[in-house]
Amino acid sequence: xxxxxxxxxxxxxxxxxxxxxxxxxxxxxxxxxxxxxxxxxxxxxxxxxxxxxxxxxxxxxxxxxxxxxxxxxxxxxxxxxxxxxxxxxxxxxxxxx
Numbered sequence: 567x568x569x570x571x572x573x574x575x576x577x578x579x580x581x582x583x584x585x586x587x588x589x590x591x592x593x594x595x596x597x598x599x600x601x602x603x604x605x606x607x608x609x610x611x612x613x614x615x616x617x618x619x620x621x622x623x624x625x626x627x628x629x630x631x632x633x634x635x636x637x638x639x640x641x642x643x644x645x646x647x648x649x650x651x652x653x654x655x656x657x658x659x660x661x662x663x
Contacts, residue, residue: 568590568591568605568615568625568630569590569607569613569615570607571607571608571613572608572632572637573608573632573633573634573636573637573638574605574606574607574608574631574632574633574634575605575606575608575609575633575634576603576604576605576606576622576631576633577603577604578601578602578603578604578619579601579602579603579604579616580599580600580601580602582598582599583598584598585598586598587602587615587616589602589616589617589618589621590605590615590617591617591618591621591622591624591625592618592621594618596616596617596618601619602616602617602618602619602622603616603617603618603619603622604616605617605622605631609634
């Protein structure tokens with residue numbers, strides 16, 4: 567299970583330690599030395615998770631792991647839509663101005 571977070575910090579990792587982790591997406595084990603991705607919800611190292619590269623890629627493709635820049639952009643766009651009064655309604659779109 568992956569933590570609920572507005573954005574994620576992520577980087578490639580490979581552990582040389584004799585530890586194994588459980589991928590939060592598929593529940594399978596990541597064994598020592600296996601290439602994987604380190605995920606930190608909202609940059610919080612105390613809540614970090616280790617995930618398979620393929621599981622991570624699928625979650626990114628599905629939009630489940632936004633970066634801080636993506637989250638800021640989406641927040642800014644939503645604020646701009648509210649200020650314009652269209653509330654993000656696709657029916658109104660750019661023609662509503």
